Amino acid sequence: MSDTLRPEDQLGGGLPERAPPPSTVGIQGWMRENLFSGPINSIGTIVAIGIIVWLLPGILEWAIFDATFVGVDANGDGSITRKDCLVENAAGLMTLEGACWVLVYVRWEQLIYGFYGSDGSIWRPTIAFVGLLLAIAPLLFDKVPFRRALLWFAFAFPFIAVWLLGGGEWKLSSVLVFYGLIVAILPLLFDKMPGREILLWVTKIYPLFIAFLLFDAILDTLLGFSIWNTLLGPLAVWEFSPLPALAEVSTHKWGGLMLTIVIGMVGIVLSLPIGVVLALGRRSTMPAVRLLCVIFIEFVRGVPLITLLFMASNMLPLFFPEGIELDKLVRALVVVVAFSAAYMAEVVRGGLQAIPKGQYEAADAMALTYWKSMYLIILPQALKIVIPGIVNSFIGLFKDTTLVLIIGLFDILGMAKAAVTHANWIGLAREAYVFVGVVYFIFCFSMSRYSIWLEEKLNTGHKR
C-alpha cells in the first residue's frame, strides 16, 4: 500500500482550511452545545424554562402591567398615599392590584438621603455622589480620560466629601488630625513631588502627634488636665471651617442610600489596606507583632458584627468621660472597618500563602527591602489570586451595613421599613423591600462583574 501514497500524504500537511461544521456555530450550535448537550442538561433546560414561564407573567403583571407608578392625587385630598393605588375589583371593593410604586416615588428623598434634607440641602450629597463616581473611575479602570488628574482628585476626595456632607466648624485639633493625614500620606504616594523632603517631616511627626493627642485625652479623662488645652488656651476651643463654610448637618440626619454608600465605601476603602497590614503582621517574624495581629483577627472574627456594633454603641461611651461623645456614625464606621479588615486579613493571607517561596527569594536576592518586595512583587500577585475573595468580602460588607439599624442609624433598609410602618403606606412592604433589594442587587452585582473583568484583565498567562 505504502508505495501508492503520494509524498504529501506521507508527510501530512497540505489540507485546505475548512469552515467548522454547522452544528457548532450560530444560535443552533450554541443551543445544542449549552442547553441540550445531554439528557440531564436537556431536562434541566426544560425545567428552567418551565419555571420561568410559570413565574414570569405573574411577576411582570404585578411589577409593571398592573402597577401604579406615579401618584395622581385621585381622591383629591391633597396628599398622595396608598389610596391612590387602589382600584375597584369585580366585587366593587377597592383593592391593590399591582405594585404601588408610588411609595418609592413619594418617599424617594428619605430613601436616598434620610433626613438630610431637613437640615441641609440635598445637593450636597448629590454632588458628593457624582464626585465619588469621578474618584472611583480612575481607580477601577486604567483607560479613563484625564486619569492623572482624576487620581489626584480621588486622593483628595475623602477630605472633600467629609466637608461637603458634614459641613460645620471644627476644632483645631480635629482639623490637624484629619487634614494632616492628607499631607502625611502625599509624599508616600508620590516619589518625585516637589517639596517632598518637607512633607516627609509631616509624615514622621503625624503619628507622634496622634499619639500625643490620645495621651492628652487620657490625661484629661483621668486628671482633668490637658496639655493641649493649656498650651493653646482659647485656640484649642476655637472652631472654624477649613474649607468654605457650609451649614453643619449632624450625622444622625444622614440616612437612606447615602448612609449605606458612606458606610460601604469607608469600609471597602479602609478594610483592604488594614487587612493587608494585618495579614502581613500575622506572618511577621516578630512575635509581638504576630501575636497582636492574631489576637485582633481572632477576636473580631469570633464575635458577630451585631454584638460589636452593640458594644460600640452601648459600652464604648462608658470608657469616655462625660462630656466627650463619639459620633454614632464614627463608632459604626470603626466597627465595620475593623470587622471587615479582620476577614480581609484572612483572605489576603490565603493569597500570600499561595505565592511560591522562590518569589520571595528572588526579591531578597536582588536586595529589595521587605516593604518594597511586598509592594512590588508579593502583594500584586497575592491580591490578584484572591480577587474573588476580596470582592466577596466587599459584597458581604456592603450588605452588612444594614445592621447599623440596630444602633439607630437608618440606612436605605431602615428608611424603607420606616416608610411601610407609616399609616399612609400600610401593606406595601413588598414594594419597599423589592425596591431595596433591587438597589442592593445593582451594587453587589456590579462589584461581582467588575471582579470578573479585573481577573480577566490581569491574566498574564502564567497559569500553565
Next chain:
Amino acid sequence: MAKSTRKTTTSRSSATTRSQAAAKKAAPKAKASNGGSAATVPAAGMAVTDEVAIQVSSMNKWYGDFHVLRDINLTVNRGERIVVCGPSGSGKSTLIRCMNRLEEHQEGQIIVDGIELTNDLKKIDEVRREVGMVFQHFNLFPHLTILENCTLAPIWVRKMPKREAEEVAMEFLTKVKIPEQAGKFPGQLSGGQQQRVAIARSLCMNPRIMLFDEPTSALDPEMIKEVLDVMVDLAESGMTMICVTHEMGFARKVANRVIFMDEGQIIEQNEPGEFFDNPRSDRTKLFLSQILH
C-alpha cells in the same frame, strides 16, 4: 541616613560599570584551540586576579539538628569561575545560598566583596546588590513583563531613572538573544527563554559576582544549550561565577576549579581537567561514574 548610603553605592556602581566596560574592551579575546570548534576559551585564558571576592572560613550550618554544612573553607578570587557538584542533598544549594544570606550560617565567617555577612540587614543588602543569583526554577515575576522584570531592581534598588534602566535592560536582553520578547510576560516564554531572562535580570544590577543554582536542570535538553551559551559568554567577559551544575561539558570549558561536595563537606577540588580525569577520592570517582556513566 539610609539615603546617604544609597547614594554612595549608586555612584560606586556606575563607576564600576565604566571600569568593567573598559576592561571588557581591553581584554583580548584570546581563543585557543581546545579540540573542536565548540570549545572556545581555555579557562586559563581569562584573567583571574589575586583579589579575593568571596572568603568562606570554617563555616558551619545546621537546619535544626541537621548539620548540613560542615567546616567549609573556600576562597574565590575575582574573575574565578567555580563549578560545584555533588550528589543530591549534599548541601550545594545551601552553600551558595549562604553566600547572599538567603540562608543563615551559624558558625564561621563569610566575607563577600569585603563585607562580612552577619545579621546586619544593611550589610546584607549591600552584598545582595553586588551578587546576582539565578535559580533552578527561574523565579521570574509572573505579573511583570520581561522588561519590567529586568528594570525592577535597578529602578527600586539602584534608583536608576526608568529610561536608563530600560536601555540597560534591552542591552542585556540583546546579549541573551531575546530582545524581541521584552513586552511579553514570563508565562508566555519557553523555559530556556525564561532562564535567559533571569540571567539578564541579574546582570541588569551590574553584579560583581554571579551565583547559579542548577540553572539548566529544570530545562528540556534542547534548551540547555542556549542557556549554557549565555553562561559561557558571561564567563568570557570575566565575571566571577559560582555555578552549581552537573553540566560537565560546561565545567570543562569554563571552570577554573571544580568543587565536589558530599554530606555537607567539600571532598575534593581541582582544576577541571584533573578533576574529571584523575579524581582522587573514591566518592568523587563513584559520583563521576554515575553522572557520566
